[in-house]
Amino acid sequence: MNSLLDAVASRVDELGVVLGAHAGGIELLELAGGTARIRYTGMCTGCPLRPLTTVSTVRPALLELDGLESVEIEGSRISAEAEARLAAAFARTASRGQYASS
């Protein structure tokens, strides 16, 4: 039994439930070494906002798993520069309520 594969598959299933809220979906194509290859399905297919979902939700959730080193998305990806920009923007606004008036 491959415990990392089980963990990744389980996490992908959980993410699929989240994406299913707007009729999207996700599936695990393969786990090779420490790299998971992922494909979006359903309404996520062809959606130009897939990179946002990848950077904000899918990749962080998967990289929490011990032993998983990288996540590749089939059919859609953005530059390292754009991913870094998105990640930095999310990090700046990571704490909710920071703009609430005191």
Next chain:
Amino acid sequence: MLDGTFVFDNAIHCYDMSDGNLREDRADARYSRDLLLAMGAGGRWAGYNDGSIEFKRRWTVEELYELVFVDAPTDMAMVQVVPIFDWFKDSFAPVLTQYEMAKRYPDRVLFCGGVDPLYQGVDAALEQLDWQVKELGACSIKFYNGHVDRSWSCDDRELAYPLYERCLELGITVVQFHKGIPFGLMDLEAMKPNDLQRPARDFPELNFVIHHLALPYFEEAVWIAARFPNIYLSLASNLNFTLIAPRVVQQQLGQLLQMVGSEKLCYASDAALSGGPAPYLNAFMELEIPEDLRDGFGYPQITRRDRENILGLTFARLMGIDVAEKVRELAAV
């Protein structure tokens, strides 16, 4: 092999652009043939465009083989019929010539047939399909729906659907379409890829390949291929522009990698009209997405896997070719 990469050319054509193949009853035949020649010349490289090779003639299978397999690092290719009868008596790239090439080089060349439901009529086109697949071994079919005055729509349920149904009955799962890049004085609008959406929905067992990125309808092609799991894009002759207009190719490729993915992109040279593939294959291996496009448009850098998919693996998967086995087979010859 090119730097260890399997090269499967999605489309080559053994043309007949000779004076003898021009229709005498069409006043625009010579002009349109010459436009085709000029278009090919525009995409050719030094060495193939210096007047030493005559393109206005009937090519032989041996000459095309040399251009694609001896002068270039191509491993496999699909030779495709061009069923355009607008100006040519025996079509632009005749059935039997393409068949002859596949028969002559069975280890490396696959035969793609072609029919037209208006010029031939639906019944005759269906008979042709039977003959080309059962007798000649066609493993894919090419369609050209745009013509000067007899264009048809790919989502026409009476003209096109019977052909798709027959393809499936015959075991054909890959159908291909010339889109964009109009020939002669055709209406540009007939070359839009939009009419492939309904067939792609209605025939999920069929895989549809759009050629030439449907230029100038590039955005449409991208947004369609990004959403339909059974629609693929062939960069047929598009990579020829890597050295002529690298910025254009970088922008197109960047958007394709961002929106569609290299798993659905195929390389095609369109030799012989476009000359020999070697120079632009080498240029493609060196092509990168520059920093300003990565930063400003979010286009990803092209990877080794992308190059492998585009140059051969995507189309090999579509055609059911075991690449590792094929490489061993070719090495043993």
